Amino acid sequence: MPKLxxxxxxxxxxxxxxxxxxxxxxxxxxxxxxxxxxxxxDPHVNFDAAAGWIMMDxxxxxxxxxxxxxxxPGAAESxxxxxxxxxxxxxxxxxxxxxxxxxxxxQDYLAGFLRTLNPATATEKGYYxxxxxxxxxxxxxxxxxxxxxxxxxxxxxxARTIVVEMLSPAPHILDIMGAFQAPPLHxxxxxxxxxxxxxxxxxxxxxxxYVIKEVVPQSHVYLEANPNYWDAANVKIKKxxxxxxxxxxxxxxxxxxxxxxxxxxxxxxxTEALLAEIPAEVYLYGSTQVDYYSFNLTKExxxxxxxxxxxSLAIDRETLENKIVKAGAPPVMNYAGxxxxxxxxxxIAEAALTQAERExxxxxxYAKAGYGPDNPLQISIATTVAEDVTRRAQGVALMWxxxxxxxxxxxxxxxxxxxxxxxxxxxxxxxxxxxxxxxGAETYLAYMRPSAEPGYNWVKPEYDAAMDVAANIPDKPxxxxxxxxxxKILLDDYIFAPLSHAPTRHLIKPNVKGFGKSVAGxxxxxxxxxx
Amino acid sequence: xxxxxxKRLIDxxxxxxxxxxxxxxxxxxxxxxxxxxxxxxxxxxxxxxEKKYHLDEPIPQQFARYVWGLLHLDFxxxxxxxxxxxxxxxxxxxxxxxxxxxxxxxxATLIGVSLGIAGALRRNSATDYLAGIVGVVGIAIPxxxxxxxxxxxxxxxxxxxxxxxxxxxxRSLILPVLVLSLPNIAYISRITRTSMIEVMRENYVRTAxxxxxxxxxxxxxxxxxxxxxxxxxxxxxxxxAIITGSVLIETIFAVPGIGRxxxxxxxxxxxxLVMGVTVVYGGLLIVFNxxxxxxxxxxxxxxxxxx
Numbered sequence: 075m076p077k078l079x080x081x082x083x084x085x086x087x088x089x090x091x092x093x094x095x096x097x098x099x100x101x102x103x104x105x106x107x108x109x110x111x112x113x114x115x116d117p118h119v120n121f122d123a124a125a126g127w128i129m130m131d132x133x134x135x136x137x138x139x140x141x142x143x144x145x146x147p148g149a150a151e152s153x154x155x156x157x158x159x160x161x162x163x164x165x166x167x168x169x170x171x172x173x174x175x176x177x178x179x180x181q182d183y184l185a186g187f188l189r190t191l192n193p194a195t196a197t198e199k200g201y202y203x204x205x206x207x208x209x210x211x212x213x214x215x216x217x218x219x220x221x222x223x224x225x226x227x228x229x230x231x232x233a234r235t236i237v238v239e240m241l242s243p244a245p246h247i248l249d250i251m252g253a254f255q256a257p258p259l260h261x262x263x264x265x266x267x268x269x270x271x272x273x274x275x276x277x278x279x280x281x282x283x284y285v286i287k288e289v290v291p292q293s294h295v296y297l298e299a300n301p302n303y304w305d306a307a308n309v310k311i312k313k314x315x316x317x318x319x320x321x322x323x324x325x326x327x328x329x330x331x332x333x334x335x336x337x338x339x340x341x342x343x344x345t346e347a348l349l350a351e352i353p354a355e356v357y358l359y360g361s362t363q364v365d366y367y368s369f370n371l372t373k374e375x376x377x378x379x380x381x382x383x384x385x386s387l388a389i390d391r392e393t394l395e396n397k398i399v400k401a402g403a404p405p406v407m408n409y410a411g412x413x414x415x416x417x418x419x420x421x422i423a424e425a426a427l428t429q430a431e432r433e434x435x436x437x438x439x440y441a442k443a444g445y446g447p448d449n450p451l452q453i454s455i456a457t458t459v460a461e462d463v464t465r466r467a468q469g470v471a472l473m474w475x476x477x478x479x480x481x482x483x484x485x486x487x488x489x490x491x492x493x494x495x496x497x498x499x500x501x502x503x504x505x506x507x508x509x510x511x512x513x514g515a516e517t518y519l520a521y522m523r524p525s526a527e528p529g530y531n532w533v534k535p536e537y538d539a540a541m542d543v544a545a546n547i548p549d550k551p552x553x554x555x556x557x558x559x560x561x562k563i564l565l566d567d568y569i570f571a572p573l574s575h576a577p578t579r580h581l582i583k584p585n586v587k588g589f590g591k592s593v594a595g596x597x598x599x600x601x602x603x604x605x
Numbered sequence: 606x607x608x609x610x611x612k613r614l615i616d617x618x619x620x621x622x623x624x625x626x627x628x629x630x631x632x633x634x635x636x637x638x639x640x641x642x643x644x645x646x647x648x649x650x651x652x653x654x655e656k657k658y659h660l661d662e663p664i665p666q667q668f669a670r671y672v673w674g675l676l677h678l679d680f681x682x683x684x685x686x687x688x689x690x691x692x693x694x695x696x697x698x699x700x701x702x703x704x705x706x707x708x709x710x711x712x713a714t715l716i717g718v719s720l721g722i723a724g725a726l727r728r729n730s731a732t733d734y735l736a737g738i739v740g741v742v743g744i745a746i747p748x749x750x751x752x753x754x755x756x757x758x759x760x761x762x763x764x765x766x767x768x769x770x771x772x773x774x775x776r777s778l779i780l781p782v783l784v785l786s787l788p789n790i791a792y793i794s795r796i797t798r799t800s801m802i803e804v805m806r807e808n809y810v811r812t813a814x815x816x817x818x819x820x821x822x823x824x825x826x827x828x829x830x831x832x833x834x835x836x837x838x839x840x841x842x843x844x845x846a847i848i849t850g851s852v853l854i855e856t857i858f859a860v861p862g863i864g865r866x867x868x869x870x871x872x873x874x875x876x877x878l879v880m881g882v883t884v885v886y887g888g889l890l891i892v893f894n895x896x897x898x899x900x901x902x903x904x905x906x907x908x909x910x911x912x
Contacts, residue, residue, distance in 0.1 A: 113685060113686060273688045290861055292865060317859070321856045321859065327761060328770065488635075491636040494636050494641050
């Protein structure tokens with residue numbers, strides 16, 4: 075009897091094991107990691123890059139971005155600019171539809187712009203249209219000075235035409251006419267459901283290659299191909315699931331188990347091992363984030379340009395990024411270049427020297443500024459607590475100590491505290507970064523304009539003047555030349571030490587094809603396919 | 606008994622009120638705010654956003670507004686997750702946290718008590734040693750080690766279970782429940798064993814045996830009730846701790862519960878969400894403690910009579 079019982083138990087365990095051991099089949103769903111949960115699925119409100127992927131799949135702007143970030147016709151099949159570059163006219167495709175079959179018109183895009191600029195929407199995205207490009211009347215609407223939509227320089231003269239009038243020419247207008255910045259608005263749905271109409275799958279009306287079918291907070295968003303999309307025939311993957319993958323090492327295991335096809339990130343300490351093990355699946359490439367160390371110009375030691383220059387030159391950027399931080403970030407000696415291949419900008423003046431020569435020069439400048447072994451400079455570096463960021467700070471502190479004898483400490487705080495610390499000016503060196511609004515030099519250079527009051531307390535009328543010159547040139551090649559001249563003025567003042575470009579890090583299954591390395595990072599699922 | 610219950614409930618309400626007040630004010634002492642951004646948002650736009658969340662009001666007024674809302678079960682809007690108010694986020698996450706917590710308690714109690722009794726009845730036997738080993742392992746190895754280890758063994762090597770997420774029905778539940786219950790299996794088996802050994806030496810158990818009752822019957826109807834008293838005392842706070850302690854589990858196994866909000870909300874300075882999670886967790890702790898007291902009062906008259 076006990077024997078029989080034993081056999082039965084063994085059989086049961088075996089059966090259970092077999093049931094559980096059902097292999098994870100390669101299914102037809104594209105599973106993508108998004109890191110932390112999206113802050114909003116409301117396309118006019120969401121500001122997260124990761125949630126941006128969901129937005130790019132679910133909505134389409136006047137333009138769209140190909141796998142390598144190339145600008146392609148989206149809802150607009152063509153556009154033309156006026157001779158002065160201040161007016162752009164977009165021509166919509168014929169027969170565009172919303173996911174519910176309603177016709178999609180130019181008025182819907184206008185409604186989208188108006189909602190983004192409406193203070194009641196409480197979104198930060200309005201600045202794309204009054205700051206990144208300067209659309210007539212946008213600022214007054216955003217700040218609530220007027221509520222009259224007729225004052226806006228965007229109009230829809232007919233169902234297939236959108237006209238954007240700007241105060242100054244901006245060839246980069248196309249970079250912000252995608253779904254992330256400028257999605258349309260389905261008026262009837264919004265009137266009936268309010269913002270819930272963007273979140274509740276039963277109510278969502280969208281115009282992208284996919285429609286949202288399921289939303290589970292902290293878990294996933296599931297989308298299916300939109301049959302009413304104008305290019306639906308070319309959408310190869312019909313189902314996409316975005317998973318919240320907060321814990322990066324769990325995400326890696328889920329990738330290995332076949333639960334995730336494209337990861338959000340790669341654990342920092344695993345990058346080297348994975349590059350050796352599965353090099354073809356490791357995607358490391360640039361993003362629109364530049365990392366740099368800002369000097370506090372309101373504090374006495376940093377008012378001296380010799381000292382700022384010495385600190386910048388003493389950093390061996392190659393060693394720092396490749397041997398110490400090891401996050402795959404390409405080191406840089408410029409600020410606004412490297413994002414847009416058509417921009418040929420300057421580097422810091424000493425970029426052509428060897429690191430040894432730079433260090434000798436740094437020592438001379440340090441002594442000239444009045445510091446030495448008996449009188450070392452004592453400063454702190456303000457950073458967040460993220461691992462790569464603190465590693466970078468410790469590496470820089472070490473180099474400053476070794477080359478100059480500077481006594482630098484690392485002051486790491488939580489991200490939100492670090493953000494607010496910047497505006498208190500109670501810091502010496504700020505472990506800074508900037509994420510560009512698009513992959514072009516202008517977004518970075520415009521941010522540094524003293525008149526834009528970024529908080530650096532940098533006084534430089536020449537820079538503002540040079541940027542004003544650039545801002546009035548309608549054609550891109552000449553504008554880029556003017557921007558490069560401005561960048562030279564910026565770099566020559568050493569108000570910060572540029573260090574590296576933050577990398578984009580993904581693991582991508584070999585059977586997923588069509589993933590380009592887009593710096594802007596839109597990566598629409600519609601251009602991917604399974605092999 | 607009624608007076609006892611009432612007193613415990615009033616104590617609980619006072620504790621919760623103190624918790625709410627303290628959290629509300631202490632949270633705002635931390636530097637940084639919910640809308641701290643890497644780019645300076647124009648003052649006008651920031652003012653509009655802050656007004657929407659009533660962050661422009663003086664703090665006492667914000668507190669009054671919050672408490673008033675709370676009394677109507679309105680937890681306010683989340684500043685981090687713009688699509689939901691805090692009540693909706695809690696309602697969406699709580700079932701997952703409770704499911705895992707509930708099964709972890711059940712598993713921990715069943716296995717823990719069985720191992721403990723077996724160990725106590727056959728001291729120094731193989732079962733006793735097994736219970737001892739489970740105890741040491743469960744208590745000594747932290748969740749953040751055993752969790753990933755189990756993921757590697759059961760998901761990556763054997764392929765029996767998913768690594769994480771909540772896409773696989775029951776199979777998604779097994780690993781988190783197992784890992785969450787492990788330390789508690791250890792504690793419960795230790796407690797049961799010790800108290801069982803003690804109870805077996807008690808006069809009333811010896812009397813029961815002396816009057817001719819069988820061993821099994823003695824354990825079932827006499828010893829067990831006494832032996833489980835410390836287990837129940839442990840179980841109340843432990844249940845709350847298991848449900849709330851799943852913060853790590855939820856992160857490691859990507860479970861969409863509310864535990865993950867605990868840390869994330871604080872880091873993002875999402876004041877209403879921090880408050881919401883604190884109130885729910887605090888409330889659960891208080892309720893389970895009261896439940897334990899009542900249970901113990903029921904099992905042991907000395908407790909309810911203030912002995």
